[in-house]
Amino acid sequence: MTDILLIEDDERLGTLIANYLRKHGYLVVVETDGAQAVGTILEHAPTVVLLDLSLPGQDGFEICRAVRSRYGGVICMLTARIDDIDQVLGLELGADDYIGKPIEPRVLLARLRAHMRRDSAARQTGSILRFGQLCIERDTREVTLYERRIELTTAEFDLLALLADRAGQILSRDDLLRNLRGINFDGLDRSIDGRISRLRRKLGDLAEEPERIKTVRGRGYLFNRAAWE
Template sequence: MAKILHIDDDIELGDMLCQYLQGEGFEAEHCPSPVEGLKKLEAGSYNLVILDVMMPEQSGLDTLKAIRAKMNIPVIMLTAKGDNIDRIIGLELGSDDYVPKPCMPREIVARVRAVLRRISEPANPNQSLELGPLVVNPGKRKVILDGQDIDLTSAEFNLLTLLVRQAGQVVSKETLSEEGLGKKLERFDRSVDVHLSNIRNKLGLSGESPSALVLHTIRGKGYQLSLV
């Protein structure tokens, strides 16, 4: 049974959402304090975090930054409806998905299931994908570049795996969003772009760093990962 921690200062929403998650077969716990939530994450064994952006004690974005400094647990952000800035910053900091408030518990459960499904191990956990100096192991969810381990969030890992599987081919943003992020691409949605920008930075594919790999942006079509 997947264990979920919901960090949100809204106690009424937290209690309601946890009851709904429990009714859907999850083990769910609500914590109204981000500081206490971080302590719980360090002490407990959770599979996913639902994190509100707007909290008085410490913002959700600062809390996400603290989480990412220590662990790669999947994080779904709850953002104010229409607040694209928070969403983009959250994605840049490593959130796996976001849900705008107000929202229906059913939608959150669907997003939770989608994220957990994407990080589940495939049938053959030892089969690795290789592209030049890059090695991706889907089962162990491990990425190695030039012999060095690369830490990616679950969303980044899923997108990179799709690109490696189709190396040399253009993969559309629609495909990346639906198969990598588990949601249909909506108009003006920059989630894929932000995640791939993070991947570029972590793999050293941007700036002056030399690399045998290149991640092309094919305007109007999608992205292509290939060897130089």
């Protein structure tokens, strides 16, 4: 199984990144053509897709949109575009992380290792969480609500499982980021808010004041164990 699929049209940069990751023991495949990227992701089913945003043939947003429902691994967007709008769009389309260029290779390696550790740990945990009609199966990473399967990305599943593990507790953005990505909240990272929004939409928590994953103003988010009947 491929560890990392790097989709990058800059061949020199792609070679440098791939060689660095290979030196640290990872099996890396490089794809330079955006038009071929979706097929390559589905063929190799990597643990992590490191996806450049600006690609010939099909850009990173289009690739993420096209593949997200069929690929359950981690998608990290790698880009020199740092606009908030681009970051929010990428996360809304199902990306798990947004990594700005240029990035120090050791920092990139640490980010990828963190994603892979969380993915591995989640897959190895065999517990099942049940709240009324909601069932979260850690071993298969499946979520069902009213016996209907809910399709979640890796990041969405990890966030839901963390919230459910601590049902009834208020978790701040800092709590969530430290548990999910091993970093502290810097006041600018909107990835948690985007994931919460997507989870609410997928779990039918669409009221003006959501009841299943509640916002506690000024403090964070709370998983309501009583709201799943």
